[in-house]
Amino acid sequence: MSLLVLWGVSVLIFAIARVIPGNPARVALGPNATQDQVDALAAALYLDRNILVQYAFWLRDLMRGDLGRSLYTNRPVTQDIAEFLPATLELIFLAAMLMIVAGLPLGILAARFRGRWPDHVIRVFSLLTVSAPSFVWAVALMLAFAYFLPIFPIAGRLSEAYSIPRVTGFLTIDTLLAGNLHAFANALRHMVLPAVALSLSGIGQAARLTRANMIETYEKPYIEMSQAYGFPEGRIARTYAFRPSLIPSLTIIGLDIAALLGNAFLVEAVFGWPGLSRYGVQVILRKDLNAIVGTVLVIAALFLIVNIIVDILTVLLNPRIRLGEARP
């Protein structure tokens, strides 16, 4: 099923990439190349052939784990992706964590103190964060906490002063593998602003959703039962009202996490974050066909992985699905 979706995405993006006007070979070689050189490159890339033939060749290569060459970096696309993907994954992972560890508790707090000041503060916060896109937050945070108050670095993943051997590509892991805690802290400091910018809307969204679902749960007889028996209010909120409310929230939170992939494009651009999203923008501008298709394919695969994780969690958290409805 998931593979089928991936295949569909590949066809679609393959077609779209080839419909964009302009000759990729000409763009790659620059204005000074002769027509003969351009034609030769086009032939090498099968650009002179029918689109179906092109797709067949591409699919054959894909089966061998080969996404073709990038005209822009002149390296295999797989190599480019391996270089840029970890930076993006690291950022998105941190942003998703922030979304969950900040958004859900804020929603719980708002629902528990519904109509009182914590609720009002959290609702204003949610409305603000949801109403502006993440790149706006990126610019605002950068100005506030890197420029006017230089607490965090302005751009990049790590200060020049450190040189860390690349093992996984995840700097937070590689610095630890190198045993360099200063570099680890430095890498984390670089991640803070982009990750917060990326996650702010998601935090607001998760808080709103959690609050709304919990308020519905608070009307249920089993919550009244727990109040009638004097269960501690905090436990009722965090456990007995939150857990049933999480199930309907999960799918949407999963979609929001997947949407971080898209939002990461502009946030990476603002913070000069050498990730896959920034790579994706550059290759699109250069009409670098193989690189475009490869990048989109990876992003689609990540989307699917997030969805699969959400499906698994839904089953784990919902005993009705896990155990079936059967009565003994």
Added chain:
Amino acid sequence: MSALLDIADLRLSFRLWSGTVEVLHGISLSIAKGERVALVGESGSGKSVTARIVLGLIQELKGATVSGRIRFDGQDLGRLSPRARHALRGTEMSMIFQDPTSSLNPVFPILRQFREVLARRTPRISEAEARARATEALREVAIHEADRVLASYPFQLSGGMNQRVMIAMALANRPKLLIADEPGTALDVTVQAQTLDLMRKLVADHGTAVLFISHNLGVVREFADRTYVIYRGRIVEQGPTAAVFADPRHAYTRALLAAQPRLTGGALPEIAERDPAFENPMEVHP
């Protein structure tokens, strides 16, 4: 007589957008230790809110104003600190609801909820001890496969089974007062009768006082020592159950009895229309 629960001139009003509405207009009601007292009346008459005021739940609602005096076990509840008030719930008083299955949390197994109830009396009770005490409590309600039931989620058990679990939970901490708000109305009639029978035996054994709320007069007649009849936020008649049923004096009580289809019938009493006689002063049987 030393009453366990003594309610005097209880009034309740809600502030709504459209203004303030009073739903209880000065209710007085008392329950002796170990006594079973019924509160009957048609739906909307104020039975549930009375029960929830005794537990202190209504007082926490925004826009609700409660006045009057409630004494419980020698204490004036109105003067207790919120903390002391809260400490009574689930320990000295507990409650059984209309629909047992939806009154149990759907995403936690029974044992987890049972343990939380037991922890009201025994904070930090261990899982093993909770299991042992829950098993014991379930035995009292004739559940002998405690392990399976404790590991189950409410949706895996039948309504009657959940009702027994609720009864076991309600009595596990040996409360002095049990409030039963139309218990088991959602269950089918035979199962309801069985579980009520069980409940009556248990409260008699433990000497638990019961405030039994119902609109089913047949059930009330079986269950309660004394009966209060409530009509639109006022008590219109009270007395020993047998006396009230044998010799209903208030016009509303007579209408209620006449409207009751069968003794076991669970249907809502359909009282044709309002009648000025329903506003007559309260009748008290000796």
